[in-house]
Amino acid sequence: MTDLRALPALGRRTSPPRVRGWDWLLVLGAVSLSLLGAALIWSATSARLIAADQWSGTYAARHVLNLVLGLALCWVVSRLGHRAIRRYTPVLYGASLVGLVLVLSPLGSTINGAHAWIRLPGGFSIQPSEFAKISIIVGVALVLADRNPGEAPEARTLVRALAIAAVPVGLILLQPDLGTVLVIAAIVVGMLAIAGARTVHLLLLAVLGLAAVAAAFALGLVDSYQIDRLTAFTRPDEGARTFGYNTQQARIAIGAGGLLGQGLGSGSQTQGGFVPFNHTDFVVSVAGEELGFVGIAVLLGLLGLVLWRGLTIALRARDQFGRLVASGIVLWIGLQAFENIGMNLGIMPVTGVPLPFVSHGGSSMFAVWIGIGLLLNIHAGATSDD
Numbered sequence: 001m002t003d004l005r006a007l008p009a010l011g012r013r014t015s016p017p018r019v020r021g022w023d024w025l026l027v028l029g030a031v032s033l034s035l036l037g038a039a040l041i042w043s044a045t046s047a048r049l050i051a052a053d054q055w056s057g058t059y060a061a062r063h064v065l066n067l068v069l070g071l072a073l074c075w076v077v078s079r080l081g082h083r084a085i086r087r088y089t090p091v092l093y094g095a096s097l098v099g100l101v102l103v104l105s106p107l108g109s110t111i112n113g114a115h116a117w118i119r120l121p122g123g124f125s126i127q128p129s130e131f132a133k134i135s136i137i138v139g140v141a142l143v144l145a146d147r148n149p150g151e152a153p154e155a156r157t158l159v160r161a162l163a164i165a166a167v168p169v170g171l172i173l174l175q176p177d178l179g180t181v182l183v184i185a186a187i188v189v190g191m192l193a194i195a196g197a198r199t200v201h202l203l204l205l206a207v208l209g210l211a212a213v214a215a216a217f218a219l220g221l222v223d224s225y226q227i228d229r230l231t232a233f234t235r236p237d238e239g240a241r242t243f244g245y246n247t248q249q250a251r252i253a254i255g256a257g258g259l260l261g262q263g264l265g266s267g268s269q270t271q272g273g274f275v276p277f278n279h280t281d282f283v284v285s286v287a288g289e290e291l292g293f294v295g296i297a298v299l300l301g302l303l304g305l306v307l308w309r310g311l312t313i314a315l316r317a318r319d320q321f322g323r324l325v326a327s328g329i330v331l332w333i334g335l336q337a338f339e340n341i342g343m344n345l346g347i348m349p350v351t352g353v354p355l356p357f358v359s360h361g362g363s364s365m366f367a368v369w370i371g372i373g374l375l376l377n378i379h380a381g382a383t384s385d386d
Contacts, residue, residue, distance in 0.1 A: 022078065023313065023379045029305035030357055030372050034067045034365070036299060037358035040286045043265045044279040059279055059360055066362045070369030077373025082381035085374065086321060089138045093164070096135035099128030100171035116175045127363035129180045132168045133187070134370055137328035139164040140188055144195040145321035152196045161192065162205075179351025183336050185209060190331040191324055246282060249275045250344045254288030254296075261292030279360045281352055284344040299358070300341075306357075307334050313379045322378040329371040332356075 042060035049056050080088070102108065102118055109117045109125060117125040143161045144153055153161070165188045172180050189209075193202060253269035256262065267289035269275055275285050287295045307330055314326035333356045340355040342348025354364045 021380050022376050023309055026306060026309035026313070026372065026375060026379075029302050029309065030369070031067070031071075033299070033302045033306065033357035034063070034070075036287075036302070037283065037355075037360070038063045038067070039264060040283050040290075040358065041279045041360050043267070043290055044270055044283065044286045046265065047271045048273060062362075063360055063365070066365040067369075069362075070365045073366055074369040074373035074376065077370055078376035078380065080377060082318075082322065082377060085138065085325070085377060086142060089135075089142050093135040093139045096128060096132040096168060097171070099126075100132060100168055103128055104171065104174060116172075116177050116180075124362070127361070129168075129172045129175070129177055130363040130367040131370075132172065133180075133184060133332055134367055134374075136165050136168060136184055137187065137191070137332065137371075138325055138374075140191055141321050141324035141328060144191065144324055145319065147320075152198055153192070155201065158192065158197060158201055158205075162188070177352075179339075179349075179353045182351060183332070183339065183353055186335050187328055187331045190335075191328050194327045195320075195324060246276050247343065247346045247350060250278075250282045250285035251346050253278075253285040254344065257289040257292040257295070259293050261288075261290045261295055264290050266290060280354060281340070281350075281359065282344055283355055283359050284341050288344070303333075303337050303356075310375055313375050317378050318381055322381055326375055326378050329375055332371065333368065 038060045041063050042057055045059040046056035049058055055061075099118070103116060107118050108115050109119045111117050111125070116129055117127050119125050140161045143157060143164060147153060147157060165184060169181055169184055172184070189202065189205060192205070249269060253267060253275055256267070256269060262268070265271070267286065270278060270286050270289055275282050278286050284296070284299070287299055291298075310326060310330040310333070314323050314330060317323040317326055336353050336356055339348050339351060339353055340359070343350045354361050356364070356368045
């Protein structure tokens with residue numbers, strides 16, 4: 001006779017472990033990066049806020065609030081059943097497309113040359129392209145996972161995966177936000193390689209990508225000032241007072257930091273306002289000047305911790321879908337961090353992408369913590385069934 005007590009309650013599904021089942025090294029690294037970002041943002045903005053007779057901690061407090069809300073989103077995503085992530089993928093993808101379309105409507109707003117934001121009541125704004133990165137990662141993973149393990153994706157599977165990415169990428173290019181497009185392109189190529197795509201297909205994709213970039217330039221989809229910013233790192237001695245000004249000032253600030261830095265809130269370049277956007281795109285310059293080589297090393301160490309734990313989760317994922325999603329998130333964080341830090345050092349194009357967890361910005365913070373929630377969900381799924 002069957003013991004009814006051994007059966008699950010009708011309609012109830014087992015869930016991933018609660019927060020005690022999280023990968024706490026991953027969470028600790030991400031939270032530490034976010035709090036370090038709050039300190040750097042305070043230093044970068046306090047002087048001008050005081051000069052404007054405002055509270056010096058305004059931007060830092062917003063960053064901490066964004067962190068708290070991001071942690072809440074992370075918890076919600078981590079609690080979803082592993083199979084539920086697959087079911088909700090089309091909904092997430094559709095919502096991201098709606099957001100990108102709204103950006104191009106009268107509801108959209110232009111900030112720093114990119115028509116990439118939607119203004120909300122109360123002075124808030126949202127950047128849908130940040131959330132589009134997540135929808136593309138899970139959408140591409142869903143397509144690539146639909147095959148037998150060990151088999152290379154067929155050409156038609158690759159086309160479907162590229163189509164999933166192409167629609168939002170096209171909408172983002174119309175903003176135009178070439179930096180985000182380049183990050184997404186690198187993520188998708190990386191995911192295709194991890195999925196076992198044939199070398200000839202990857203080479204063909206690279207050729208098509210270069211042709212698309214050339215066509216974007218030729219058709220005027222990219223403004224001249226954006227081209228100057230993208231190519232400024234190849235001409236470090238030109239444009240010191242125009243397109244290369246930001247990078248030059250950031251390098252001066254980082255070089256002035258030395259081993260231990262000039263002290264938080266004491267950097268001459270930072271406090272003098274010589275580095276534009278040093279609470280967003282160029283926040284690394286604040287760390288370099290005021291915390292020095294040691295501060296930069298700590299920042300890189302925390303990023304390395306997050307990437308290491310993300311790779312570990314990807315390797316331990318119980319299925320192809322989870323492995324590809326985790327890999328895509330690691331690629332996203334790693335590539336975007338490399339690009340942001342590189343442009344501060346003058347070795348990468350200035351694309352305007354934020355440093356994950358550290359740069360000021362609600363959309364970026366929420367999106368990256370949703371990504372951490374997905375990693376925690378996959379981590380839980382590796383040890384429990386839903």
